[in-house]
Amino acid sequence: MTITQQILQQLINGISLGSVYALMALGYTMVYGIIKLINFAHGEVFMIGAFVGFFSITKLDMGFFPAMFTAMIFCAILGVLMERLAYKPLRNAHRVAALMTAVGLSMLFQNLALAHSWIGASAKGFPQVFPLRKFELMENVTISSDRILMLVIAIFLMIALQFIVHKTLMGKAMRAVSLDKDAARLMGINVDKTISFTFALGSSLAAAAGVLFALNYGIVVYQMGLLPGLKAFVAAVLGGIGIIPGAMVGGLLLGVTESAVSAAGGSMFRDAVAFAALIIMLLVKPTGLFGKNVREKV
Amino acid sequence: MLKVENLQVYYDAIHAIKGVSLDVSQGEIVTLIGANGAGKTTILRTISGLEKAREGKIEYLGKDITSLQAHDVVKIGISQVPEGRRVFTNMSVTENLELGAYLSKDRKAKADSLKRVFEHFPRLYERRTQIAGTLSGGEQQMLAMGRALMSKPKLMMLDEPSMGLAPILVRQIFSIIKEIHKEGTTILLIEQNANMALSIAHRGYVLETGKIVMQGSVQELLASEEIKNAYLGGEAAHS
Numbered sequence: 001m002t003i004t005q006q007i008l009q010q011l012i013n014g015i016s017l018g019s020v021y022a023l024m025a026l027g028y029t030m031v032y033g034i035i036k037l038i039n040f041a042h043g044e045v046f047m048i049g050a051f052v053g054f055f056s057i058t059k060l061d062m063g064f065f066p067a068m069f070t071a072m073i074f075c076a077i078l079g080v081l082m083e084r085l086a087y088k089p090l091r092n093a094h095r096v097a098a099l100m101t102a103v104g105l106s107m108l109f110q111n112l113a114l115a116h117s118w119i120g121a122s123a124k125g126f127p128q129v130f131p132l133r134k135f136e137l138m139e140n141v142t143i144s145s146d147r148i149l150m151l152v153i154a155i156f157l158m159i160a161l162q163f164i165v166h167k168t169l170m171g172k173a174m175r176a177v178s179l180d181k182d183a184a185r186l187m188g189i190n191v192d193k194t195i196s197f198t199f200a201l202g203s204s205l206a207a208a209a210g211v212l213f214a215l216n217y218g219i220v221v222y223q224m225g226l227l228p229g230l231k232a233f234v235a236a237v238l239g240g241i242g243i244i245p246g247a248m249v250g251g252l253l254l255g256v257t258e259s260a261v262s263a264a265g266g267s268m269f270r271d272a273v274a275f276a277a278l279i280i281m282l283l284v285k286p287t288g289l290f291g292k293n294v295r296e297k298v
Numbered sequence: 299m300l301k302v303e304n305l306q307v308y309y310d311a312i313h314a315i316k317g318v319s320l321d322v323s324q325g326e327i328v329t330l331i332g333a334n335g336a337g338k339t340t341i342l343r344t345i346s347g348l349e350k351a352r353e354g355k356i357e358y359l360g361k362d363i364t365s366l367q368a369h370d371v372v373k374i375g376i377s378q379v380p381e382g383r384r385v386f387t388n389m390s391v392t393e394n395l396e397l398g399a400y401l402s403k404d405r406k407a408k409a410d411s412l413k414r415v416f417e418h419f420p421r422l423y424e425r426r427t428q429i430a431g432t433l434s435g436g437e438q439q440m441l442a443m444g445r446a447l448m449s450k451p452k453l454m455m456l457d458e459p460s461m462g463l464a465p466i467l468v469r470q471i472f473s474i475i476k477e478i479h480k481e482g483t484t485i486l487l488i489e490q491n492a493n494m495a496l497s498i499a500h501r502g503y504v505l506e507t508g509k510i511v512m513q514g515s516v517q518e519l520l521a522s523e524e525i526k527n528a529y530l531g532g533e534a535a536h537s
Contacts, residue, residue, distance in 0.1 A: 169400065176386055176397055182348055183384040188372035188401040188449060 005140040010259040012137075016147040016216075018255020019154035023209035024232030025239065025247035026161060027202030033178040033242035034198045036095065037087060040102040042206055043229015044109035045082075049075045049207025050126075050214040050224060051119060057127055064129040068153075068211045072204035079203025080196045088192070106229075113222035123221035126214040150212045157208055158248055164201070165244060174198055178242070227271065234278040240288025249289060299324045299484055300345070300376075300453060305354035307337075307344050314340045316508040317354070322453065327475075327485040329495040331529055332505035338488045339381050341505070342455050345486075346378045347371040358453070373401055377451035381458050381488075383442040387431030391422055394430050394441055398448030408448075415444040418474055436467040443471070447478065454478065455486040460494055472498055492529035496520060504529070 001009075024046055031039045049071040056067035086105055090098045113119045133145040165171035176184040177194045185191055213228060214220045235254045239246025254274055261273045281288065300322040307315035315337050322328045332338050343349045345356055347368035356364045363371060377398075386394050395415060399408045416423040419440045425433060430441055439459055446454055456475065460468040468491065476498055479485050489495035496502060502519045504512040512522065519525050 172389075172393065172397055173400065175389065179386050179388060180384055182343075182368075183380060183386065184397075185348060185368035186346060186372065186378050186380060186384075187397045187445070188369045189397075190367075190369045 001140045005138070006263060008138075008141045010263045011256060012141065012143050012147070014256030014259030015252055016143075016151050016255070017259065018235075018252035019151050020209045020213050020216075020228065020251075021232045021235045021254050022248045022251025023154050023157060023205045023212075024228060025235040025251045026158070026244060027206045028233050028236040029239070029241055029244060029247040030174070030198050030202045032236070033244075034174065034195055035087070035091065035098075037098050038102065038233065038241075039087075039202075040099070040229070040233075041082065041105035041109060042202070042232070043225030043227075044106050044113075045075050045078060045203045045206040045225070046210040046213070046228060046232075047113065047220075047222065047225030048078060048109060048210070049203075050210035050220045051113065052207065053211035054124065054126055054214060054220045055118065057129065064215070068208055071207040071211050075207035076200035076204040079199035082203075083196060083199040088195075110222055110226075119222055121222065123219045126218050126220050128218070129215065146216050150216055153208065153212060157205060161201070161205070161244070170194070170197055231271075231274050234274055237278055237288055238281050240291030243288065243290045246288055246290035253289075299326075299359060300486065301355075301357040302341070302345065303355045303357070305341065305344060305356070306352045307340055307349055308352050309340075314508055315344070318505070318508070318510055320503050320510065320513070322484060322486050324452075324484055325482075326501065327479055327487060327499045329487045329489055329499040329502045330505055331489055331492040331495055331502060333529075334490065335507075336505040337508040338505055339457055342378060342380075342457050342486075342488060345371070345455065346376065369401075372449055372451075375450075375452035377446040377449050377454055379439075379442045379446045379454070379456040379459060381461065383435075383438040385430040385433075385438050385441050385445070388429065390427055390429055391433070391441055392426045394445050395422075395448050398445035401449060407450075411448045411450060415447050418447070418477060419444050435462050436464070436471070439463060439467075439471055440474075443474065443478075447483075451483060453484045453486065455488070457488045458490060459487075460489060460491045468494060492525070493531075496530075 024042065027042050028039065031037060052071040052074045053067045056062040056070045057064065062070065082105060086101050087098055090101060114121055130145060130149065134142045136142050165174060173184065173189045173194045174197065176187065176189060177191050181191055231254060232251065235250035236247045238253060239248070239250030254277065257277060258270050258274060261270050285291065302318060302320045305315050305318045318341060330338050330341065340349060344351050347366050347370070351364055355362060358374060358376065363374065386397065395412055399411055402408050421437060422440055422444055425437065430438065433441060443459070459471050459475070463471065472494055475485060475487070487495055487499060496516050496519060499516055501515050502513065503510050504525065512519065512525065
């Protein structure tokens with residue numbers, strides 16, 4: 001295997017893993033953009049999404065796509081409820097209060113999953129819904145059908161999101177609210193509704209990411225949201241928190257970096273490198289790759 | 299048209315508005331003048347539903363709108379051009395204007411509003427694809443006014459439209475306010491620049507530390523020695 005082949009192979013692995021991070025990072029970044037909250041329960045939404053997909057396939061005999069769609073709808077509703085019940089009452093409280101609530105919710109969801117008789121502590125095998133095939137792009141460079149599926153769906157969802165945010169009225173409302181809530185209100189925008197919509201959108205992307213992740217790694221387990229959740233947060237910060245294209249690029253970058261580190265023989269350090277990247281970014285450019293220094297115009 | 303009675307607004311423990319009453323009739327230009335910190339902006343914010351009144355009543359076209367949410371206040375025909383323009387800096391001029399018509403479902407009506415705004419502000423038409431944050435202060439003021447017009451308001455409230463602008467631009471902005479008024483929009487204007495405000499208004503109120511200290515027709519206000527000394531800068535009053 002030549003170096004070029006190796007690099008290409010890792011690039012493919014990295015981009016497909018990174019696309020999942022990117023999907024999740026979008027949820028972090030949109031929520032942060034609109035209410036300046038890091039929703040640490042986002043990883044658990046990913047986990048719950050994976051389980052809803054899993055049970056839709058195993059218990060309800062759904063096909064993969066309907067199962068993923070069900071997971072997305074379920075988590076969209078979960079996201080809205082989470083915001084209404086947990087975060088909205090704290091909107092005018094100190095930001096640390098909301099942050100602690102997010103951490104609390106994350107633990108709550110994990111433990112509810114652990115305690116639930118359908119889920120429990122042991123990992124479950126996610127069914128191989130599509131026959132697994134490997135395609136050889138060139139000598140020694142392959143991509144599996146599951147990875148192609150993951151990549152295609154992730155890209156499709158990201159394009160759909162861009163369309164929603166830039167072309168629809170609701171998307172414009174989201175951008176307006178994240179920029180200036182009072183000015184948005186003066187346009188007749190219902191800020192509460194817009195925030196709910198943002199949670200629904202972000203949570204459904206996390207659910208899709210969860211189902212895709214479970215399909216690729218073949219397992220679902222109650223703790224599965226923890227590490228990808230933190231990594232997606234890192235990705236969002238790398239790209240510039242609050243900036244949508246930043247989350248996409250941050251996710252892909254993180255995926256590729258991790259693959260490269262693994263390939264170089266450092267798979268033990270894979271996670272460490274991801275968090276080191278966060279620390280370095282915060283030291284060098286705290287606003288992230290796409291971040292601008294905020295200047296206030298009077 | 300608009301009737302504010304004994305309005306009391308608090309910021310936590312601070313008693314910002316101490317029983318203000320004022321009214322605006324259909325077709326009028328009414329101005330509220332006063333020094334910085336007198337509470338002018340708070341009154342507008344409360345009418346718009348951005349602040350909650352602790353006591354008092356706001357009536358609009360005979361209906362009590364005191365506890366209406368901000369987005370519903372826009373729906374019934376009151377729009378506000380906020381202090382400091384508050385345009386959406388990372389969006390284009392056209393996108394800003396489209397957001398002004400957020401509540402309108404009718405495409406044709408939206409297109410008509412846009413056309414009307416561009417007629418009032420040819421400058422905005424020239425800059426329609428430009429990002430709002432890159433506009434000059436005067437252009438941003440025009441954009442904020444155009445945006446407020448997009449909802450076809452019956453009552454338009456402007457908060458310090460002259461702030462930070464060169465005198466020539468201030469005159470331009472005020473002549474556009476007059477045009478908008480002529481087309482049938484009632485105006486409630488807040489200004490520190492009392493000279494300019496009184497030059498276009500029919501009636502005025504003077505606000506000091508959360509209370510109305512004087513009110514009357516423009517002629518009455520201009521004749522008052524106190525107003526001349528405190529707000530019109532002595533000599534300038536004659537111009």
